[in-house]
Amino acid sequence: MKKTLLSIALLGAAAAWADPGSQEVTQVLKRDFHARGQATMERVVQDGLQRICTETHNNPPAALAKTLEADQMKTIAYPQGSLMGDWRRAEKVAQSGRGSMWNDKPGADAGGGCYNCHQLSPKEQSYGTVGPSLLGFGKKRGNGPEVQRYVYGKIYNAKAYSACSQMPRLGYAGTLSEEQIKDLTALLLDPASPVNQ
Amino acid sequence: MRAVLCSAFLAAALPAFAQDSPFAKYQRMVAEGSPVELFEVGGEELWKKPQGPKQVSLEKCDLGKGPGVLKGAYAALPRYFKDVDRVMDLETRLLHCMSTLQGRSREEATKRLFGNDSNPSEMEYLSAYIAARSRGVKMAPGATHPKEKEAYALGKALFFHRAGAWDFSCASCHGEPGKRIRMSDLPVLSDPKAARPLIATWPAYRVSNSQFKTMQWRINDCYRQMRMPEPTFASDATVAMNMYLATVAKGETYRGPGTKR
Numbered sequence: 363m364k365k366t367l368l369s370i371a372l373l374g375a376a377a378a379w380a381d382p383g384s385q386e387v388t389q390v391l392k393r394d395f396h397a398r399g400q401a402t403m404e405r406v407v408q409d410g411l412q413r414i415c416t417e418t419h420n421n422p423p424a425a426l427a428k429t430l431e432a433d434q435m436k437t438i439a440y441p442q443g444s445l446m447g448d449w450r451r452a453e454k455v456a457q458s459g460r461g462s463m464w465n466d467k468p469g470a471d472a473g474g475g476c477y478n479c480h481q482l483s484p485k486e487q488s489y490g491t492v493g494p495s496l497l498g499f500g501k502k503r504g505n506g507p508e509v510q511r512y513v514y515g516k517i518y519n520a521k522a523y524s525a526c527s528q529m530p531r532l533g534y535a536g537t538l539s540e541e542q543i544k545d546l547t548a549l550l551l552d553p554a555s556p557v558n559q
Numbered sequence: 560m561r562a563v564l565c566s567a568f569l570a571a572a573l574p575a576f577a578q579d580s581p582f583a584k585y586q587r588m589v590a591e592g593s594p595v596e597l598f599e600v601g602g603e604e605l606w607k608k609p610q611g612p613k614q615v616s617l618e619k620c621d622l623g624k625g626p627g628v629l630k631g632a633y634a635a636l637p638r639y640f641k642d643v644d645r646v647m648d649l650e651t652r653l654l655h656c657m658s659t660l661q662g663r664s665r666e667e668a669t670k671r672l673f674g675n676d677s678n679p680s681e682m683e684y685l686s687a688y689i690a691a692r693s694r695g696v697k698m699a700p701g702a703t704h705p706k707e708k709e710a711y712a713l714g715k716a717l718f719f720h721r722a723g724a725w726d727f728s729c730a731s732c733h734g735e736p737g738k739r740i741r742m743s744d745l746p747v748l749s750d751p752k753a754a755r756p757l758i759a760t761w762p763a764y765r766v767s768n769s770q771f772k773t774m775q776w777r778i779n780d781c782y783r784q785m786r787m788p789e790p791t792f793a794s795d796a797t798v799a800m801n802m803y804l805a806t807v808a809k810g811e812t813y814r815g816p817g818t819k820r
Contacts, residue, residue: 381712381715381716382712382713382716383716384716384720386716387713387716387717387720388722390713390717390795390796390799391720391722391787391788391796393794393795393796394790394791394794394795394796394797395782395787395788395789395790395791395794395796396788396789396791397788397789398788398789401723401724401783401786401787401788401789402788403788405722405723405724405786405787405788406722406723406787406788407722408720408721408722411726412721412722412726415721415726416719416720416721416728419719462724462725462786463783463784463786464783464788464789465783477741478740478741479740488741488742489741490738490739490740490741491737491738491739492731492732492735492738492739492740492745521726528726528727528731530724530725530726530727530786531725531726535724535725535786536724537724537725
């Protein structure tokens with residue numbers, strides 16, 4: 363009994379000096395953050411993927427990464443029929459960085475924030491470089507059903523392909539609609555899209 | 560075309576190696592015309608103005624160097640304050656002084672934390688005035704008290720903690736060298752070399768918003784864009800984040816308030 367108490371006390375003392383783990387950080391977020399607009403407090407609770415990526419510094423062991431990716435793959439809801447929408451509508455979605463923030467109106471048109479991180483249309487010079495350039499994406503890969511499935515899936519849930527990718531799970535998170543993801547798929551794959559000129 | 564070029568210039572932060580590029584020239588031009596000084600003057604007025612139920616000024620506020628001592632105070636923040644047994648950053652301490660010295664309620668004092676271009680907030684004016692009194696002083700946030708060490712460790716953990724609707728951590732954008740969001744360079748804030756010149760020039764006047772911005776605002780607005788709920792003003796989490804950033808910049812000579820794109 364004494365021994366147990368002692369080791370608990372020791373553990374406690376060690377914890378006070380150790381760097382806080384993700385569960386402790388979550389407790390801090392619960393205490394020090396508050397819901398605002400559509401940004402509810404549910405968002406501070408990490409899902410398994412966020413927790414593992416945090417704890418492994420975005421580098422989970424290969425087997426674990428595979429399991430995570432397979433789990434994420436199951437979340438992708440593929441619509442019936444063609445996955446290519448209208449690239450003409452997609453440019454606006456790619457440009458807009460709005461959506462899912464506490465000052466965004468719930469239900470208002472959101473964007474994918476694509477240009478924040480990727481080069482797409484050659485006409486847009488103000489593009490970010492956090493993600494790879496997507497210029498000429500469809501030209502290099504064609505637009506067969508396999509590629510369509512990959513692009514739709516990647517936008518819907520990027521973590522299905524790379525567990526700790528920094529790209530948001532835009533469909534899974536509810537930021538983009540099925541229509542918008544189909545339009546973005548066309549922006550990348552349609553031969554007439556500016557991306558492929 | 561000209562408009563596009565201008566906005567490209569506005570949006571681009573300055574890489575340190577490009578001292579004589581058009582970007583550097585642009586930044587010098589902006590700095591020369593910056594209204595930071597006006598904010599300092601406004602802040603001094605507010606510092607000396609009797610306010611609250613007690614109708615006293617903030618002049619006796621102890622920012623860590625003794626009551627009313629401003630020289631070098633900002634460069635030594637955040638730090639542990641014995642009277643409250645917690646670590647505080649500048650704005651947290653100011654809020655404390657508004658409550659204890661002036662008798663103001665938290666509700667009243669936090670009613671309008673972040674201003675706009677036509678009506679800046681009290682915290683913005685005061686931050687400009689107080690931070691400017693640390694110009695030329697080496698940044699040395701508290702690093703000895705256990706609670707200071709704890710705040711640093713928490714800030715660091717927060718920096719890499721992924722959560723929210725878009726799975727972001729601070730490091731999602733500020734974790735890899737040489738990356739941009741649109742045209743904005745993204746400094747790796749965990750890397751002293753990249754972080755020091757930036758942290759040493761906050762708080763700052765932002766040309767793109769025509770507004771003076773504080774560190775509490777900076778953290779708040781990052782979490783907004785991370786699709787997270789809102790960090791509570793002056794909470795331990797926000798102070799810890801400021802402690803982490805200030806500690807990464809430790810040793811850099813403070814030369815703010817700066818002027819940013």
